[in-house]
Amino acid sequence: MNRRVPLSEDARVNSATGGGLLPWLSWWNAYALRETLVGYGLILPSLLVFLVFYYGPAIFLMYIAFFHWNIFASQSTFVGLHNFSVLIHQPVFWQSLLNTGYYVVLVVPVTTLLALALALLLRETRNLRGGGLSQALVFLPHVTPVVATSIIWVWIFDPTFGLANAVLHFLHLPQLGWLSSVHWALPSVMIYTVWHSVGLYTVLFLAGLSTLPKQVLEAAQMDGVRGWMLFRRIILPLISPITFFVIVLATINTMQTFSQIYTLTGGPHGGAGGPAFSTTTDSLLIYQTAFLYLHFSLSSAMSLVLFALILTLTLVQKLIADRMVFYR
Amino acid sequence: MPSVKLKAINKSFGQRQVLQHIDMDVGDGEFVVVVGPSGCGKSTLLRIVAGLESPTSGELWFDDRLVTQVPAHARNIGMVFQNYALYPHMTVFDNLAFGMAARKTAPSEIKHRIDEVAQLLEIEPLLHIRPGALSGGQRQRVAVGRALVRSPFAFLMDEPLSNLDALLRERMRVELRRLHDRMRIPTLYVTHDQTEAMTMADRMVVMRNGRILQLGRPEELYHRPSTVFVAQFLGSPPMNLVSVKVLPDKRVALAGKDPQGIPIPARIREQIGGRNVVWLGFRPERVVPQTHGAVEGLDFTATVHTVETLGARYHVHGTWGESPITWVTTEREGLTGSIKMKLTVPWDRVHWFDAATEERMVSPDRESIPVQVGGTL
Numbered sequence: 001m002n003r004r005v006p007l008s009e010d011a012r013v014n015s016a017t018g019g020g021l022l023p024w025l026s027w028w029n030a031y032a033l034r035e036t037l038v039g040y041g042l043i044l045p046s047l048l049v050f051l052v053f054y055y056g057p058a059i060f061l062m063y064i065a066f067f068h069w070n071i072f073a074s075q076s077t078f079v080g081l082h083n084f085s086v087l088i089h090q091p092v093f094w095q096s097l098l099n100t101g102y103y104v105v106l107v108v109p110v111t112t113l114l115a116l117a118l119a120l121l122l123r124e125t126r127n128l129r130g131g132g133l134s135q136a137l138v139f140l141p142h143v144t145p146v147v148a149t150s151i152i153w154v155w156i157f158d159p160t161f162g163l164a165n166a167v168l169h170f171l172h173l174p175q176l177g178w179l180s181s182v183h184w185a186l187p188s189v190m191i192y193t194v195w196h197s198v199g200l201y202t203v204l205f206l207a208g209l210s211t212l213p214k215q216v217l218e219a220a221q222m223d224g225v226r227g228w229m230l231f232r233r234i235i236l237p238l239i240s241p242i243t244f245f246v247i248v249l250a251t252i253n254t255m256q257t258f259s260q261i262y263t264l265t266g267g268p269h270g271g272a273g274g275p276a277f278s279t280t281t282d283s284l285l286i287y288q289t290a291f292l293y294l295h296f297s298l299s300s301a302m303s304l305v306l307f308a309l310i311l312t313l314t315l316v317q318k319l320i321a322d323r324m325v326f327y328r
Numbered sequence: 329m330p331s332v333k334l335k336a337i338n339k340s341f342g343q344r345q346v347l348q349h350i351d352m353d354v355g356d357g358e359f360v361v362v363v364g365p366s367g368c369g370k371s372t373l374l375r376i377v378a379g380l381e382s383p384t385s386g387e388l389w390f391d392d393r394l395v396t397q398v399p400a401h402a403r404n405i406g407m408v409f410q411n412y413a414l415y416p417h418m419t420v421f422d423n424l425a426f427g428m429a430a431r432k433t434a435p436s437e438i439k440h441r442i443d444e445v446a447q448l449l450e451i452e453p454l455l456h457i458r459p460g461a462l463s464g465g466q467r468q469r470v471a472v473g474r475a476l477v478r479s480p481f482a483f484l485m486d487e488p489l490s491n492l493d494a495l496l497r498e499r500m501r502v503e504l505r506r507l508h509d510r511m512r513i514p515t516l517y518v519t520h521d522q523t524e525a526m527t528m529a530d531r532m533v534v535m536r537n538g539r540i541l542q543l544g545r546p547e548e549l550y551h552r553p554s555t556v557f558v559a560q561f562l563g564s565p566p567m568n569l570v571s572v573k574v575l576p577d578k579r580v581a582l583a584g585k586d587p588q589g590i591p592i593p594a595r596i597r598e599q600i601g602g603r604n605v606v607w608l609g610f611r612p613e614r615v616v617p618q619t620h621g622a623v624e625g626l627d628f629t630a631t632v633h634t635v636e637t638l639g640a641r642y643h644v645h646g647t648w649g650e651s652p653i654t655w656v657t658t659e660r661e662g663l664t665g666s667i668k669m670k671l672t673v674p675w676d677r678v679h680w681f682d683a684a685t686e687e688r689m690v691s692p693d694r695e696s697i698p699v700q701v702g703g704t705l
Contacts, residue, residue, distance in 0.1 A: 215413035218380055219474075223427030224401030233426070237417040326417040 065300035083301035093302065095277050096285040099186060100255060100306075103281055107190050107254045112246055115198050119205030120231075135206070139199035146196065150263035153192045154179065157264075179264060182278045189279055192260050197253065201246045208242030209235070240325040248317055255310050258283045282306045331356050331514040332377060332482050337386035339372055339538075346372050348538045350386070354482065355530075357512035359505070363525035364535035365561075370518045371486055373535070377516060378484050379403050390481055401430075406475025406513075408485040412467045414459040420470050421455040424477045431478075445477045448507075465496045472507070483508075483515040489524060501527060522562050526550065534558050556686040559609055559679060565643055568653040569609045571683065574600055580608065582649040590626060593675055599689045600680070606689070607681035612643070614677040615655035618670040625674040630655075635663050 065083055069076040087093045118138055125131045141149065156163045157178035165175040178188045212235065220234050236243075258281075265279045266272035273280035273288065280288075282302065290299035332354040339347035346369045354360045362370045375381040377388065379400030388396045395403055415423050421442060428438045446452045449469045459467055468488060475483060488504070489497045505528050508515055519525055525532045526546045533543040534557075542554040553559035553567075560566040572580040578597040579589030592600075600606055610626070618627055628648050636643040641658050646669075655671065657663070680689040 213411075213413065213416075215409045215411055216415060219407070219409060219413040219415070220426075221380065222378065222400050222405060222407050223430055225426065225430045226401075229430060234415065 115201035142199040146259040208239040333389040361529035369538040406480030412471040609679035
């Protein structure tokens with residue numbers, strides 16, 4: 001047989017005649033096996049890191065959520081749903097859920113709308129002098145470390161000497177207690193979060209806007225479609241995949257917010273999450289339960305609840321998106 | 329009565345001048361094709377008429393209305409874009425309806441107009457699907473429909489057929505032309521394809537480097553190109569051009585060999601005047617084998633190199649002296665590589681161009697055919 005055949009065919013021919021090295025590979029083939037092995041070999045290092053530091057702990061968490069587990073004791077006892085029933089009877093847990101909901105419901109829409117508005121504005125001004133600089137300035141907060149800039153914002157929110165109250169004073173508005181007020185502490189965190197994250201979503205929207213087909217916009221121009229109608233009927237549908245992505249990303253990010261709450265509400269105001277648990281969100285409570293009160297099983301149960309919530313929310317968003325998002 | 333009139337239009341992008349003193353018009357019910365190589369400014373010209381760009385100077389008139397400063401949507405123009413530019417997220421119906429809805433046309437009127445256009449273009453079965461599910465030809469038709477549905481004052485088409493495959497392009501060419509013959513809406517059509525231009529145009533405009541080189545009926549431009557560029561741009565295979573020396577006795581000779589030269593008729597000698605070197609041009613399909621005394625023309629001997637078979641005819645590539653030339657024949661017989669052939673081109677089919685300016689040297693006995701020369705020529 002002098003005919004040149006691809007390796008796979010070669011292997012099949014060999015196995016059929018029984019002359020190959022690996023006759024049992026007749027249904028698969030040596031080439032595909034090699035491809036597969038090389039492929040897995042290449043992703044193995046990062047897969048290992050993921051398994052050890054990500055999936056491993058996650059699976060372990062699911063395990064101890066149903067046990068009474070103590071970091072100092074070698075024994076752990078199965079308690080079934082006991083941890084969850086303890087949670088249900090903890091007012092602070094419900095408070096944290098409420099706080100998280102309040103936080104997400106306000107931060108996600110505000111960030112998304114603000115990012116879209118900024119992106120539209122930056123797109124209009126991109127060819128003007130300083131257009132590029134404005135883009136950089138909007139994105140800049142996102143690249144700063146949360147803990148460092150949170151400390152700056154603690155000063156801004158300082159009721160006596162802070163910039164925030166100085167601005168309110170200048171505008172002849174009543175001054176606020178900001179982080180020390182039960183009512184304003186969580187909104188203060190929201191303001192910080194919007195400031196820190198809006199740049200990222202703005203850049204995502206800008207990328208989306210830059211893919212708008214130029215001739216379609218010109219066709220709309222010739223159709224006499226302008227202003228709000230152009231935005232509502234042409235631009236918004238065409239960037240809907242980006243909008244969906246931004247909303248999902250923002251939801252997941254805000255539901256997991258931890259660092260800024262910890263930094264902004266800790267420090268001079270005592271333990272983080274205050275005053276009076278007004279800024280205690282799910283993720284903060286998870287952290288405190290585990291590493292402050294050392295109730296690892298309880299905090300694992302909470303993590304599972306948060307995980308279920310994020311998953312459900314994302315699925316709901318996906319369902320809505322399937323009806324509203326237009327993919328080109 | 330011209331419908332669309334461009335007066336001394338100039339356009340610069342920064343330092344770069346892309347249109348220089350464009351004077352032209354599209355008559356009532358006329359189909360005018362602007363043709364030229366890429367970068368010649370033809371698309372910019374169209375965009376200025378559409379209102380998507382504004383000219384640096386000059387005037388644009390629609391009938392007796394000066395529209396230079398009028399925004400695009402108020403010009404009542406139907407435009408067909410190169411990639412169709414349909415709204416991808418809307419059904420065909422909504423694509424057609426959108427512009428009218430933006431103008432607050434009554435829904436019943438919208439429906440009526442769309443039904444009419446859909447019937448005309450045979451796109452009724454497509455009305456409720458999105459552009460993504462359409463073939464290239466169908467999208468093309470929808471794009472035409474969207475431009476047509478508003479009863480535009482004029483049609484603008486920017487290389488509308490360039491995204492279609494060759495066969496479909498030929499069919500759409502005929503369809504668009506037939507549609508024009510029915511509707512008689514003044515049309516300005518931009519293309520880089522000279523075949524499209526020749527076949528579709530009532531009048532055509534050849535552009536290069538932001539200037540109009542020549543405008544006129546396709547036949548005029550083909551048979552009486554005003555410059556070497558126009559001569560070579562139109563026609564496939566393009567016109568043969570040979571540089572020849574003018575001998576003291578007013579014969580012409582190929583550069584290099586051929587010392588005795590070719591005697592030329594007296595009237596052409598007058599035209600050549602004192603020039604030493606001229607371009608001599610002839611179309612491949614005007615070359616015929618020499619038959620003794622039958623035609624008086626440019627007699628020469630060419631060497632055959634390759635023969636391309638096209639079915640109905642053959643393109644023969646060879647050389648005359650050092651110059652490569654091409655001619656067309658329907659007879660394959662005896663045509664083999666490296667044979668020598670005695671050929672002739674009737675004198676009235678030979679074009680003469682000035683070697684320095686590359687402009688046509690007009691023969692007196694053909695002065696009667698009117699040729700409009702535009703731009704700065």
